[in-house]
Amino acid sequence: MRVERNGLKVATELAAFIEERALPGTGVAPAVFWEGLAGIVRDLAPKNRALLAKRDDLQAKIDAWHVAHRGRPHDHEAYKAFLSEIGYLLPEGPAFEIGTENTDPEIATVPGPQLVVPVTNARYALNAANARWGSLYDCLYGTDAMGSLPPKGGYEKGRGARVVARARVFLDEAFPIQGASHADVRRYHVREGVLLVDDMPLVQPEKFVGYRGNPKAPDAVLLCNHGLHVELVFDRAHFIGARDQAGLADVQMESAVSAIMDCEDSVACVDAEDKVEAYGNWLGLMKGDLQDTFEKGGRTMTRRLNPDRVYSAPDGSQISVKGRALMLVRNVGHLMTNPAILDAAGAEVFEGLMDAMVTVAIAMHDIGKTGGVRNSVKGSVYVVKPKMHGP
Numbered sequence: 001m002r003v004e005r006n007g008l009k010v011a012t013e014l015a016a017f018i019e020e021r022a023l024p025g026t027g028v029a030p031a032v033f034w035e036g037l038a039g040i041v042r043d044l045a046p047k048n049r050a051l052l053a054k055r056d057d058l059q060a061k062i063d064a065w066h067v068a069h070r071g072r073p074h075d076h077e078a079y080k081a082f083l084s085e086i087g088y089l090l091p092e093g094p095a096f097e098i099g100t101e102n103t104d105p106e107i108a109t110v111p112g113p114q115l116v117v118p119v120t121n122a123r124y125a126l127n128a129a130n131a132r133w134g135s136l137y138d139c140l141y142g143t144d145a146m147g148s149l150p151p152k153g154g155y156e157k158g159r160g161a162r163v164v165a166r167a168r169v170f171l172d173e174a175f176p177i178q179g180a181s182h183a184d185v186r187r188y189h190v191r192e193g194v195l196l197v198d199d200m201p202l203v204q205p206e207k208f209v210g211y212r213g214n215p216k217a218p219d220a221v222l223l224c225n226h227g228l229h230v231e232l233v234f235d236r237a238h239f240i241g242a243r244d245q246a247g248l249a250d251v252q253m254e255s256a257v258s259a260i261m262d263c264e265d266s267v268a269c270v271d272a273e274d275k276v277e278a279y280g281n282w283l284g285l286m287k288g289d290l291q292d293t294f295e296k297g298g299r300t301m302t303r304r305l306n307p308d309r310v311y312s313a314p315d316g317s318q319i320s321v322k323g324r325a326l327m328l329v330r331n332v333g334h335l336m337t338n339p340a341i342l343d344a345a346g347a348e349v350f351e352g353l354m355d356a357m358v359t360v361a362i363a364m365h366d367i368g369k370t371g372g373v374r375n376s377v378k379g380s381v382y383v384v385k386p387k388m389h390g391p
Contacts, residue, residue, distance in 0.1 A: 002342070003015050005030075005034040005037075005038070006034045006035050006037070006038035007038055007343070007344040008034065008037065008038050008041065008341050008342065008343060008344070008349070009341070009342040009343075009346070010340070010341050010342075011271070011272030011339075011340045011341070012272075013272050013273060013276055014272040014275060014276055014340050014341070017276045017279060017280065018030070018033065018358065018361075021280070021283060022279065022283055022358065022361060022362050023361065025287075025365055025368075026361060026362075026364040026365060026368070027364070027368070028361060028364065033357070033361060036357065037341075037353075037354070037357045040353055040356075040357060041341075041343055041349050041350075041353055042343075042344075044350075044353060045343065045349065045350055045353065048334055048350050048352075048353070051334060052334065052335065055389075058086060058087070058088050061086050062083075062086075062088070065079075065082055090390065090391060093391060102378040102379055102380050103378060103380060104326050104376050104377060104378045104380060104382075105227075106257045106258045106325075106326035107258070107326070107382065109227060110227045110228065110257050111226065111227060111228070111257075112228060112254065112255065112256065112257035112258070113255060113256045113257070114256065114257070114258045114259065114260065115128045115131060115256045115258075115259040115260065115325065116259070116260045116262050116266060116330070117259060117260070117261060117262060117266065118262055118266040118267045119261040119262055119263055119267065119278050119281050119282055119285075119329070120267045120269065120274070120277050120278050120281065121281075122281050122284070122290060122291075122292040123292040123294060123303055125261055125281055125285060125290070126290060126291070126292055126303045126304065126305065127303070128256070128259040128261075128325065129259055129285065129305055129306075129324045129325050129327060130303075130305065130306045130323075130324060130325075131255060131256040131259065131325055132254060132255060132256055132257060132306075132322060132323060132324050132325045133231070133252050133253070133254060133255065133306070133309075133323065134252070134253055134255040134256075135250050135251070135252055135253075136167050136170065136250075136251040136252070136253050137163050137164070137167060137240065137250050137251060140163040140166055140167065141159060141160065141163045146159075146162060146163070146166060160240070164240075164244065164248075165183065167251050168181070168182045168183040169183075170251075171232075171251070174207075174223075174225040174230070175202055175204070175207055175223050175225065175230075176202065176203040176204075177197045177200050177201075177202060177203065178200045178201055178202070178203055179200055180197065180198065180200050182197070185197050185198055185245075185246050186198060186245050186246055187217075187246060188218065188221055188232065188234065188246060188248075189215060189216050189217065189218065190211050190215035190216075190218060190221075190314075191215070193314035193315060193316070194208070194314070195208035195211075195221060195314075207223050207224055207225060208221070208222075208223060208314060209222040209223060209224045209229065209311070209313070209314075209319070209321075210222040210311030210312055210313045210314065210319050211311060211312055212310070212311050212312065215312075217234070218234060219233070219234055219235070220232060220233050220234065220311070221234075222309075222311050222321065228253070228254045228257075229253075229254040229321055230251060230252070230253050230254070231251070231252040231253075231309070232248060232250075232251060232252075233248070233249050233250040233251070233252055234246070234247045234248060234249060235247065235249040236249075238250075256325050257325055257326060258325050258326040258327070258328060259325040259326070259327055259328070260327075260328045260329070260330050260384055261281075261282055261285060261327050261328065261329050261330070262330045263278050263282075263329065263330055263331055263332055263355055263359070264330050264331065264332045264333060264386055265330075265386075269332075269338070269351075270338070270339075271338070271339055271340060272339070272340035275338065275340050275354075275358075279358055279359070279362060282329060282359055282362050282363075283362045283365070285305070285327055285375070286362050286363050286365045286366045286375060287365045287366075288305055288366075288369075288372060288373030288374075289304075290304065290305065291303060291304040292304075305323075305324055305373050306323040306324055307323050307373065308320045308321060308322055308323045308324075308373075309321045309322075309323050322377075324373070324375075326375065326376065326382070327375050327382075328382035328383070328384050329355075329359045329363070329381075329382070329383055329384065330383075330384035330386060331351075331352050331355035331356055331359060331383060331384065331385055331386070332351040332352045332355050332386075333352055333385070333386045333387040333388075334350065334352050334387065334388070335387070336350070336351045336352070337349060337350055337351055338351040338354060340354065341354055352385065356383065356385075359383065360381055360383065363375075363381040364381075366381075367379050367380075367381065
């Protein structure tokens with residue numbers, strides 16, 4: 001079943017999703033949305049088809065060149081000259097600088113891993129969004145980072161001790177103490193805005209960012225190295241903290257600072273039903289209310305977006321650190337079409353045009369936020385447009 005919107009023939013379930021779920025709260029009226037999408041399809045679909053025709057022409061010439069040179073030794077310079085002749089390679093342009101404004105730190109300044117996850121799987125998407133923070137103890141214990149995999153069965157104390165020792169080496173490297181080692185420390189505390197490890201300050205005291213709890217015996221201490229945060233978690237009731245002379249139960253590290261929520265290669269959205277599933281999860285991520293309930297180990301668990309982490313700064317003010325990766329959305333590339341929407345001539349619209357309009361409209365839920373679970377603190381939307389060639 002389809003409904004007509006500004007000359008577009010839209011699958012009923014997609015139209016209902018956009019008008020009843022995606023747009024309310026964005027300030028965009030359905031009539032404005034459909035008028036805009038119809039205009040984009042009318043203006044850009046012919047250009048899209050022309051680009052694909054050019055790509056086919058280039059590929060045909062490249063195929064013919066390889067057939068003509070079959071069996072010969074590869075001549076790099078001749079091949080490069082050929083690619084330049086047909087316009088596949090173009091001269092390098094002059095030096096330039098981009099002037100993008102309102103760019104979040106995760107894009108502009110903070111170095112860190114980036115994940116890609118199928119947005120159609122709510123649990124995977126939530127895992128990726130929540131992967132900003134991870135346990136160094138868990139990573140060292142559960143992988144071969146120390147040279148071998150963990151033994152099967154329960155917790156092995158010897159391996160656990162090696163994990164703690166290796167974590168202390170990292171702390172000495174990233175946050176050295178004047179005249180001491182983290183391996184020998186019995187107490188972390190804050191006095192007059194300064195982190196003292198036993199009674200010694202850090203070599204670089206500016207790496208201390210904040211703490212949570214009682215300054216004389218904090219529940220957590222926040223440090224920063226190369227723009228990435230590290231949280232020391234103290235809990236003498238925890239089975240790890242109880243064995244640690246300083247009560248250190250874990251070292252939490254800022255890890256995947258950004259994640260691409262993928263509508264393209266890692267998913268297969270072939271019709272309106274699939275697109276609604278993908279767009280629906282993106283909507284939940286942007287509104288901050290996506291959750292997934294599942295069974296694990298005989299227990300029912302519900303996964304949702306992690307909140308931000310709040311600390312007391314050295315000057316006594318309150319600071320907040322992102323609890324989630326900055327989320328980008330990857331649209332389908334310029335090649336694919338999708339039957340979820342047909343144009344005035346009855347042809348499938350290019351899926352990349354549909355994705356651009358719908359995913360950005362959905363992201364307006366995040367742009368309008370002033371608190372709570374926010375994706376972009378700068379009020380920006382990050383769209384990945386894949387598989388493009390040329391300047």
